[in-house]
Amino acid sequence: MNYPPTIIVRHKKENPKKCSVVPLTGRPDVYFFSYPLKQLPDLTGYIRLAAEGPPLSAADAAAGVLLLDGSWNAANAMTRLFAHVEPRSLAGFVTAYPRVSRLGTDPANGLASIEALYIAHRVLGRPTEGLLAHYHWAASFLALNGWAPETDPSANQPPSAPR
16 A cells, blocks of 8 residues: 555444445555544544545545545534644535435535545545445446446445455
């Protein structure tokens, strides 16, 4: 691995059955933390995936990726703790996740966590194998964003077991 592991901070109230990134548990390139945290991990050299901020680009390839996972309300609250980590947005992509917010808090450019992570890996030139293996809307997500499902083996392949 020529890049830092992805750090995913999951809000403790996020339902694991609905969480799109839980199937990534055990991958050697992904570390999970529960929010609230007792101690912050070292985030030196990391960028934070966010709805707003400069666009993520290949220039960020050496950076670690921080993903805050929770409802939009929870993620907004979590952001305060991680405001010191430079944000990067993923503009121009479309979600396939059937979002329904009773509070109207979903941003127009909002993505499911696994979608954001997949896009980040593509933009940064990192492997995408297995990322979408357990994502119900993988084929729709890839098609909506101009990626043919049949050319992406991760859409239907289970992730490799950690070594």
